Amino acid sequence: MKKLFFLSLLLSCVLQGAMGQTLKEAFGDKLLIGSCLTTPQLEEKNSPTLRVLNEQFNAVVAENSMKSMYLQPKEGKFRFKEADRFVNYANAQGLKVTGHVLIWHSQCCPWFFTDKQGRKVTPEVLKKRMKSHIFRVMRHFKGRVIGWDVVNEAIMEDGSYRKSGFYEILGEEYIPLAFQYAHEADPDAELYINDYNEWYPEKRKTVLKIINDIRRRGLRIDAVGLQGHIDMYSPTIEQYQATIDDYTKAGVKVMFTEMEISALPQPGDVLSANVSDKAAYKKELDPYTGGLPEKVQQQWNKRLEDIFRLILKNREHFKRVTFWGISDKYSWKNDYPVPGRTDYPLLFDRNFERKPVVDKIVKMAR
Ligand code: G3I
Numbered sequence: 001m002k003k004l005f006f007l008s009l010l011l012s013c014v015l016q017g018a019m020g021q022t023l024k025e026a027f028g029d030k031l032l033i034g035s036c037l038t039t040p041q042l043e044e045k046n047s048p049t050l051r052v053l054n055e056q057f058n059a060v061v062a063e064n065s066m067k068s069m070y071l072q073p074k075e076g077k078f079r080f081k082e083a084d085r086f087v088n089y090a091n092a093q094g095l096k097v098t099g100h101v102l103i104w105h106s107q108c109c110p111w112f113f114t115d116k117q118g119r120k121v122t123p124e125v126l127k128k129r130m131k132s133h134i135f136r137v138m139r140h141f142k143g144r145v146i147g148w149d150v151v152n153e154a155i156m157e158d159g160s161y162r163k164s165g166f167y168e169i170l171g172e173e174y175i176p177l178a179f180q181y182a183h184e185a186d187p188d189a190e191l192y193i194n195d196y197n198e199w200y201p202e203k204r205k206t207v208l209k210i211i212n213d214i215r216r217r218g219l220r221i222d223a224v225g226l227q228g229h230i231d232m233y234s235p236t237i238e239q240y241q242a243t244i245d246d247y248t249k250a251g252v253k254v255m256f257t258e259m260e261i262s263a264l265p266q267p268g269d270v271l272s273a274n275v276s277d278k279a280a281y282k283k284e285l286d287p288y289t290g291g292l293p294e295k296v297q298q299q300w301n302k303r304l305e306d307i308f309r310l311i312l313k314n315r316e317h318f319k320r321v322t323f324w325g326i327s328d329k330y331s332w333k334n335d336y337p338v339p340g341r342t343d344y345p346l347l348f349d350r351n352f353e354r355k356p357v358v359d360k361i362v363k364m365a366r
Pocket of ligand 1: 063064106107152227258273274275332
């Protein structure tokens with residue numbers, strides 16, 4: 001009887017300890033754990049987002065302000081004010097900052113690919129523009145940012161290259177070139193390739209080819225970012241494990257860079273994080289406007305636990321886990337791929353309360 005009493009006392013102490021612990025306390029000795037942040041969240045008075053960010057996380061990434069259309073809206077005219085505010089704030093709070101993103105087809109300034117007459121620029125001009133963007137941006141933030149998403153979302157699910165402006169003008173060569181410029185610009189910065197749906201074997205095959213090619217040229221590539229915009233069903237944990245195995249065998253680390261788990265039905269068969277893949281609003285695609293039913297919440301909790309079990313199992317290969325936001329209230333998933341829905345994809349609810357399942361995650365880390 002006495003034994004049972006002490007055992008349950010011990011168990012409740014362990015549980016209470018886990019409940020009191022923050023995510024960064026639980027994971028800090030294993031990997032970086034972070035969130036993205038928008039400029040309005042940074043500037044909001046008594047920002048609940050900042051309160052939770054500083055209390056729970058040790059890493060941060062700008063959700064938008066370091067994308068090329070904001071940093072260099074006109075050729076040669078760089079605007080660093082907004083991004084500087086973000087980076088300076090994060091540095092002062094001791095949060096590790098990752099730069100997102102140098103070369104990406106989306107939110108890229110349209111002038112990048114055309115001349116004054118609106119004609120496609122030559123490969124030489126595009127190379128010059130890429131180099132000057134990468135050099136200027138990376139040198140500006142040198143020492144304040146630990147690493148960069150150098151190339152984002154370059155490969156399609158079938159393994160082909162996305163027909164972006166970069167690809168159309170420079171072909172496959174634009175990716176190793178971007179890594180070469182990035183390494184020259186700041187040899188101390190970590191360099192990453194970042195993408196979504198990397199569990200598609202054909203897509204992964206091409207990314208692996210790119211990684212090997214970059215390394216063969218003696219260039220730096222530290223990790224592959226698995227964005228992690230997922231739902232309750234896809235991908236399976238086995239598919240993620242195969243992805244992690246393939247990438248780590250190629251000699252790079254992995255990271256979840258934009259993690260969230262949508263609780264809503266998807267409009268199509270294929271999950272996407274490509275911003276232009278939108279679908280029309282239908283009531284049946286938005287079933288939980290009044291709150292998540294307990295059964296669905298339990299299913300969501302299990303999915304999150306499975307993901308963290310996977311992360312912990314592979315922890316020597318993981319550099320970082322970054323969520324694409326803090327509170328469900330501000331998740332981009334409320335408007336993507338269907339606008340105006342009520343989703344529940346993050347670790348903190350609409351009142352910025354930590355979801356009870358996070359205690360379990362913290363306990364798992366211990
Ligand atoms: O800045 C304008 C503002 O002036 C205007 O009033 C407002 C009206 O819609 O739009 C604002 O721009 C929006 C921008 O976010 C900043 O809030 C754009 O319309 C909107 O499309 C843009 O969405 C971002 C999206 O990337 C665009 O590419 C999302 O916030 C951001 O979460 C999302 O993040 C991407 C990652 O960078 C890469 N991986 C996929 C991920 C989700 O798409």
